Amino acid sequence: MARTVIESASRTVVIGFDQPFCVIGERINPTGRKKLAADLEAGDFATVERDAVEQVACGAMALDVNAGVVYNSNPNPNETEPPLMRTMIELVQSLVDVPLVIDSSVPGALQAGLEVAKGRPLVNSVTGEDERMETVLPLAAKYNVPVVAISNDDTGISEDPDVRFAVAKRIVERAADHGIPAHDIVVDPLVMPVGAMATAGRQVFALVRRLREELGVNTTCGASNVSFGLPNRHGVNAAFLPMAIASGMTSAIMNPTRPVEMEAIRAANLLMNNDANGAAWIGFARVLEAVKAGTPYAEAATAAAAGASRRGGRRRGRA
Amino acid sequence: MARTVIESASRTVVIGFDQPFCVIGERINPTGRKKLAADLEAGDFATVERDAVEQVACGAMALDVNAGVVYNSNPNPNETEPPLMRTMIELVQSLVDVPLVIDSSVPGALQAGLEVAKGRPLVNSVTGEDERMETVLPLAAKYNVPVVAISNDDTGISEDPDVRFAVAKRIVERAADHGIPAHDIVVDPLVMPVGAMATAGRQVFALVRRLREELGVNTTCGASNVSFGLPNRHGVNAAFLPMAIASGMTSAIMNPTRPVEMEAIRAANLLMNNDANGAAWIGFARVLEAVKAGTPYAEAATAAAAGASRRGGRRRGRA
Numbered sequence: 001m002a003r004t005v006i007e008s009a010s011r012t013v014v015i016g017f018d019q020p021f022c023v024i025g026e027r028i029n030p031t032g033r034k035k036l037a038a039d040l041e042a043g044d045f046a047t048v049e050r051d052a053v054e055q056v057a058c059g060a061m062a063l064d065v066n067a068g069v070v071y072n073s074n075p076n077p078n079e080t081e082p083p084l085m086r087t088m089i090e091l092v093q094s095l096v097d098v099p100l101v102i103d104s105s106v107p108g109a110l111q112a113g114l115e116v117a118k119g120r121p122l123v124n125s126v127t128g129e130d131e132r133m134e135t136v137l138p139l140a141a142k143y144n145v146p147v148v149a150i151s152n153d154d155t156g157i158s159e160d161p162d163v164r165f166a167v168a169k170r171i172v173e174r175a176a177d178h179g180i181p182a183h184d185i186v187v188d189p190l191v192m193p194v195g196a197m198a199t200a201g202r203q204v205f206a207l208v209r210r211l212r213e214e215l216g217v218n219t220t221c222g223a224s225n226v227s228f229g230l231p232n233r234h235g236v237n238a239a240f241l242p243m244a245i246a247s248g249m250t251s252a253i254m255n256p257t258r259p260v261e262m263e264a265i266r267a268a269n270l271l272m273n274n275d276a277n278g279a280a281w282i283g284f285a286r287v288l289e290a291v292k293a294g295t296p297y298a299e300a301a302t303a304a305a306a307g308a309s310r311r312g313g314r315r316r317g318r319a
Numbered sequence: 320m321a322r323t324v325i326e327s328a329s330r331t332v333v334i335g336f337d338q339p340f341c342v343i344g345e346r347i348n349p350t351g352r353k354k355l356a357a358d359l360e361a362g363d364f365a366t367v368e369r370d371a372v373e374q375v376a377c378g379a380m381a382l383d384v385n386a387g388v389v390y391n392s393n394p395n396p397n398e399t400e401p402p403l404m405r406t407m408i409e410l411v412q413s414l415v416d417v418p419l420v421i422d423s424s425v426p427g428a429l430q431a432g433l434e435v436a437k438g439r440p441l442v443n444s445v446t447g448e449d450e451r452m453e454t455v456l457p458l459a460a461k462y463n464v465p466v467v468a469i470s471n472d473d474t475g476i477s478e479d480p481d482v483r484f485a486v487a488k489r490i491v492e493r494a495a496d497h498g499i500p501a502h503d504i505v506v507d508p509l510v511m512p513v514g515a516m517a518t519a520g521r522q523v524f525a526l527v528r529r530l531r532e533e534l535g536v537n538t539t540c541g542a543s544n545v546s547f548g549l550p551n552r553h554g555v556n557a558a559f560l561p562m563a564i565a566s567g568m569t570s571a572i573m574n575p576t577r578p579v580e581m582e583a584i585r586a587a588n589l590l591m592n593n594d595a596n597g598a599a600w601i602g603f604a605r606v607l608e609a610v611k612a613g614t615p616y617a618e619a620a621t622a623a624a625a626g627a628s629r630r631g632g633r634r635r636g637r638a
Contacts, residue, residue, distance in 0.1 A: 194589060194590055194592075194597075195597060198592045198596075198597075199592050200590075201589070201590030201591060201592065202590070202591055202592050205565050226590070230589075230597065230600065230601075230604075231600075231601060231604035231605075232582075232600075232603075232604040232607055235582050235583075235586050235604075235607070236586050236589065236590070236600075238557070238558075238583070238586070239557075239561040239582075239583050239586030239587045239589075239590060240561075240586070240590055242558040242559075242561045242562045242565075243561045243562060243564070243565035243587060243590060244565075245562070246524050246561075246562035246563075246565045246566055247565055263551075263554050263558075264554075264557070264558050267554050267555050267557070267558030267559070268558045268562060270513060270520070270549075270555065270558075271513055271519075271520030271521070271545070271555070271558060271559055271562060272520060272521055273513075273517045273518050273520065273521050276517075277517075278513075278514060278517075278549065281549065281550075281551075281555075282549075282550060284551075285549075285550035285551040285554075286550075288551055288554070
């Protein structure tokens with residue numbers, strides 16, 4: 001049974017079929033966030049700080065860190081992104097103690113992140129493109145870290161799930177050549193918008209099952225893509241995630257500050273028998289009650305998390 | 320591929336793997352509804368009338384009709400239930416044009432319902448108990464109607480899913496002896512409360528998949544049982560239903576007047592590619608907008624259903 005172990009300075013998270021679904025917070029990413037991009041170039045990290053703390057309070061078990069800013073002052077990301085990645089990783093791990101996901105298309109930025117990340121981060125990502133495999137896999141092997149494998153290759157993204165499965169298989173095999181075991185590959189089978197491709201949901205459910213049964217790998221996805229262009233997107237996402245989990249999906253890179261999706265995941269954990277005594281569900285139901293009474297979700301979740309750690313502190317004090 | 324065809328006077332509903340999930344309205348049932356039981360004994364059918372119309376407006380594709388009242392004036396249901404079932408079936412089919420599910424533990428009431436139901440109703444239910452099989456299966460065969468098969472037998476309800484599968488298999492085999500094909504058996508694998516049995520969810524998902532792959536049968540369940548005793552039950556149900564659907568479940572006997580569960584089912588239909596062009600999802604999103612603006616769900620759904628049929632009427636008028 002595939003167990004992908006990721007670590008922060010002092011905390012271990014296991015991605016696996018018998019584990020709570022691993023929610024990877026996606027917010028620390030300047031892509032499509034113009035203000036954040038400008039802030040980062042100006043050396044202002046206030047949003048990164050807030051996103052780190054808030055996502056963990058809301059239930060993120062790991063945080064994706066992407067430093068993909070194209071500076072106005074220097075358009076070469078190979079020069080600008082590595083030092084920014086280093087700064088962001090160091091900042092985030094000074095604030096929260098969860099495993100990090102080093103997310104970049106710039107090899108130097110992956111290298112910089114790996115040099116400073118504590119514990120055992122996850123590298124995001126390798127694809128089936130030859131050049132990318134020969135750059136990223138040696139890096140993952142050198143640092144003995146797991147890697148996200150996205151199932152597209154030099155020919156692009158196939159709409160045929162059999163082709164996407166074959167790409168994933170090829171990456172797993174190439175990783176093995178570099179000494180990386182299958183349980184350190186987390187495959188992203190690529191989720192298409194169901195509004196544009198009606199078979200997108202069924203495809204992913206079948207693909208996740210095959211990846212689990214035939215390759216024995218964990219899986220992840222950019223979950224919200226499935227609902228692109230549709231009304232009431234949270235409702236689509238909140239059904240997609242439990243369906244993917246029932247099919248064997250073990251993590252997602254997503255926004256944990258949305259209560260609808262987080263409720264669906266916590267209910268799915270309970271239904272998959274990955275929530276001992278329903279404790280997480282019962283605690284989350286209290287947060288939702290506060291949300292119904294008007295408290296914003298992030299605030300209610302932060303208060304609950306603080307309460308839990310205060311209670312823990314008192315217990316330790318009495319011991 | 321199993322296709323269970325049920326019919327009202329003029330409408331056909333197919334339960335199947337490539338069909339929208341079949342929502343069977345559970346409300347017309349005096350069990351646990353003291354006031355409704357008293358009303359029925361007194362000959363007052365106002366609640367039945369409202370429940371019939373409201374459930375269909377809310378999206379029920381078939382209606383369960385249960386006449387299980389124990390009269391104060393006559394404690395023998397073998398005498399009282401058959402005429403009451405007949406009256407209720409005739410009333411319901413005079414108001415709404417959806418297939419009916421004749422639900423009784425009294426053989427005479429099943430017979431009475433079958434005599435008056437138009438189209439092709441579903442009989443609810445046979446179990447693996449010998450006496451029950453030898454009573455209900457000949458009746459289903461005589462009227463050429465499908466039947467719900469509950470996977471318990473003379474030894475009770477097993478907590479072991481392999482035993483429940485074996486019971487279902489035995490019912491399917493016995494039905495074949497009576498000339499009833501597997502596609503006319505809709506198996507209820509029995510959903511236990513996950514709060515009492517932590518493996519209940521996983522059990523059902525695995526069992527539904529086996530029933531589909533090995534016996535080729537459609538499945539149904541009393542969905543809300545899974546969340547019994549837990550806080551925020553609707554949240555558990557709303558994850559359970561999409562997970563069951565992704566595993567192959569094709570219908571449920573449930574309360575369609577709850578928007579949270581209905582939203583989950585409609586999203587699951589979309590994600591299973593059983594909602595052509597997303598039309599049902601887009602229509603439902605408008606109903607949810609009205610609900611967010613303060614309109615009760617049943618009222619918003621009724622208005623939307625009336626609007627759709629008025630628009631249909633105008634189109635016919637112009638033709």
